[in-house]
Amino acid sequence: MSEPAAPHDPTVTEQDLTVVGHQLGRPARDVVEIAARCVCGNPLVVATAPRLGSGTPFPTVFYLTHPVVTAAVSRLEAEGAMYTMTDRLGEDTELARRYRAAHEHYLAQRHRIGELAGTGEVPEIEGISAxxxxxxxxCLHVLVGHSLAAGLGVNPLGDETLETISETWTPQRCACDPVWREA
Structure with a gap:
């Protein structure tokens, strides 16, 4: 599998928020950056503040928004892929080491996003990634969101999930609904 699209501008525009709202079927909340974009420019993953405007702690920094990707990942979850992966973490020390490094990367990115958002420390989720x-x-959605945001090679199980769904969706092919931009 090749790398996702070239680096993008993470700046959040009103158009991005409109598209994310259409993707999710509800208004976007506390979006700090567009962490990954489709080749067409639409959001795939948003970076969300670690403390929502309501005061609620929110550990899921990288939130997968694209419904085609989300559906493909949901099918894997329905098949129980998480259980097999968890078993492998107990058997494969190198995979477990790389997954722990992904966890540390996730925490560092949450801290960075929290600083950008001005949320300050969030002790309720300290040390807990997602x-x-x-x-x-x-949750495979979190792992895929992390892989898309960070790029391949950071989250091994997110990367593996992207490879598994590559016949349904790939970062190199747009599967966006044009209505998202027209609304």
């Missing part, structure tokens, strides 16, 4: 990292796999 998706089950670093010892299990709980």
């Amino acid at each position: 998706g089950g990292m670093p010892t299990r796999v709980k």
